[in-house]
Amino acid sequence: MLSATQISLALKQSLADGEAMCIVSLMEMDGRPVAQAARLLVRDGGALIGGSLGGRALDEIAARHAVALMKDERQEIAVAPVGEIITTLENGIEADRVKDRFGAARLLFEISRPPLELIICGGGHVGQAVAKVGALLDFKITVIDDRAEFSSREKFPDPNVRLITDDFLAALRSLKITPVSHVVIVTRGHRHDEICLREVIEKPARYIGMIGSRRRATTIREHMRRDGVAGEHLRRVHSPIGLDIGAMTPEEIALAILAEIVLTRRGGSGAPKGAEGPMARAR
Amino acid sequence: MSLLTQSEVYAEITKAQGAKRKLAVATIVTTSGSTPQRTGAKLLVFEDGRMMGTVGGGCVEADVWAEAREALAENKPRLCKFSLRDNPDVPPDEEGMICGGDMEVFIEVWN
Incomplete structure (x- = not known):
């Protein structure tokens, strides 16, 4: 049996490594909830890092299902009867044995993911508003600006916001950009925006967005294409940035940017949900 | 609405165990139809009735809390089904929300 302390430590380690972890619990057996449910811990990469549900074959079946679930952000x-997750995988003597014993049992899969990061290039009005809305959505926030007065605690009073005062290029190079990173490029000028974009465009960030007009976005893409940046990378860049909600103030622009980031993560159309209401004409 | 993370939940369990106190962890494990509740939401209920986290508020939260207290008293886990559809006792406008859906809550007791 895994103790709460062991689970706690495993979670901490996995998230610190930037990997998701799934806690699988044997929640129901023979139609009844299980006391002191058996648990299995599975990492993103498929490694079983502790515990057991009561048999090696069952653990393997559960782990494979956990890994598939973790792939979908x-x-x-999720709750799944053991019988159902066996049929979706290959069958065998072992699987039949598991089915006989655990077929009707239900497993609970609970996924924890490392915190999402928001890297804001530029501490101006828009950057400040993006930090506020980002904090509301539980992002771990880093702000970069080469001007100390714009990467200051005065402008970003939230103590959880990490501030870096440095040249944009040097600052971005010092950060590890991973699949949980969201990069919002809103510096004071297009020259700095382009420097930032060039640095991150080939990194595995989950989202890259750059402020600017449609024309400016096209020009920068053209420059980069000429310099040999692959089309697949250029197409990933959200520029002009944000959903079209008619945003005008920095706060509204921040809302549009974060709405686009949520859309990227969760899926959705970005269209009004009420087809019959006053938003119908917007469609 | 900020939900309790797994890290927070297991840290709380560890803390309660250190103080030799029982703790019930209620998790919304499935929902169907339209409910304001979200799967994965957790409510921790302590022996003194104190709670932490949320399963979405409203009347459902009070019901989950009551079930969790019973589970604590019995020292047994429970799987509860809640139906938010056509509650004959409470007209929707009085409840302040209209939701038609079912949900299943797993309540575990940690010693």
Whole structure:
């Protein structure tokens, strides 16, 4: 049996490594909830890092299902009868044995993911508003500006916001950009925007967005294409940035940017949900 | 609405165990139809009735809390089904929300 302390430590380690972890619990057996449910811990990469559900074959079946769930970012929790997840995988003597014993049992899969990061290039009005809305959505926030007065605690009073005062290029190079990173490029000028974009465009960031007009976005893409940046990378860049909600103030622009980031993560159309209401004409 | 993370939940369990106190962890494991509740939401209920986290508020939260207290008293886990559809006792406008859906809550007791 895994103790709460062991689970706690494993979670901490996995998230610190930037990997998701799934806690699988044997929740129901023979139609009844299980007391002191057996648990299995599975890492993103498929490694079983502790515990057992009561048999090696069952653990393997559960782990494979956990890994599949972790691949889909929208998944946080799922319940599955053992019988159902066996049929979707290959059958064998071992699987039949598991089915006989655990077929009707239900497993609970709970996924924890490392915190999402928001890297804001530029501490101006838009950058400040993006930090506020980002904090509301539980992002771990880093702000970069080469001007100390714009990467200051005065402008970003939230103590959880990490501030870097440095040249944009040097600052971005010092950060590890991973699949949980979201990069919002809103510096004071297009020259700095382009420097930032060039630095991150080939990194595995989940989202890269750059402020600017449609014309400016096209020009920068053209420059980069000429310099040999692959089309697949250029197409990933959200520029002009944000959903079209008619945003005008920095706060509204921040809302549009974060709405686009949520859309990227969760899926959705970005269209009004009420087809019959006053938003119908917007469609 | 900020939901409790797994890290927070297991840290709380560890803390309660250190103080030799029982703790019930209620998790919304499935929902169907339209409910304001979200799967994965957790409510921790302590022996003194104190709670932490949320399963979405409203009347459902009070029901989950009551079930969790019973589970604590019995020292047994429970799987509860809640139906938010056509509650005959409470007209929707009085409840302040209209939701038609079912949800299943797993309540575990940690010693």
